[in-house]
Amino acid sequence: MKTFTEKVLDIVRGIPKGKTLTYAEVALQAGNPGAVRAVGSIMKKNYDPTVPCHRVIRANGTVGEYNRGGSEAKARLLRFEREN
DNA sequence: TAGTTGACCGGAA
DNA sequence: ATTCCGGCCAACT
Numbered sequence: 343m344k345t346f347t348e349k350v351l352d353i354v355r356g357i358p359k360g361k362t363l364t365y366a367e368v369a370l371q372a373g374n375p376g377a378v379r380a381v382g383s384i385m386k387k388n389y390d391p392t393v394p395c396h397r398v399i400r401a402n403g404t405v406g407e408y409n410r411g412g413s414e415a416k417a418r419l420l421r422f423e424r425e426n
Numbered sequence: 427t428a429g430t431t432g433a434c435c436g437g438a439a
Numbered sequence: 440a441t442t443c444c445g446g447c448c449a450a451c452t
Contacts, residue, residue: 345449378447379431380449380450381448383432395433401435402434402435402436408433
């Protein structure tokens with residue numbers, strides 16, 4: 343049984359290129375459907391480059407925030423990956 | 427141990 | 440359509 347954090351990181355790590363998951367979806371797959379805030383906290387503190395956190399967006403479709411270049415870089419990365 | 431914070435969400439005004 | 444409020448869970452101090 344891994345910790346919630348580990349699970350979240352693992353899930354995000356498994357997001358295929360060109361695909362985007364919402365924080366709610368990640369929390370759901372991690373086993374805590376209502377822990378979307380916790381997911382955000384975890385992502386913020388975790389700087390692991392093996393975790394494509396830029397593929398995690400809000401439930402309403404907006405990109406949300408990003409610790410590595412801001413929401414702009416995040417949105418542009420997503421668009422690039424999606425077009426490819 | 428307890429209180430505060432946050433890359434959120436959904437409903438209400 | 441936009442703005443405000445409460446709730447939810449893990450990490451941080």
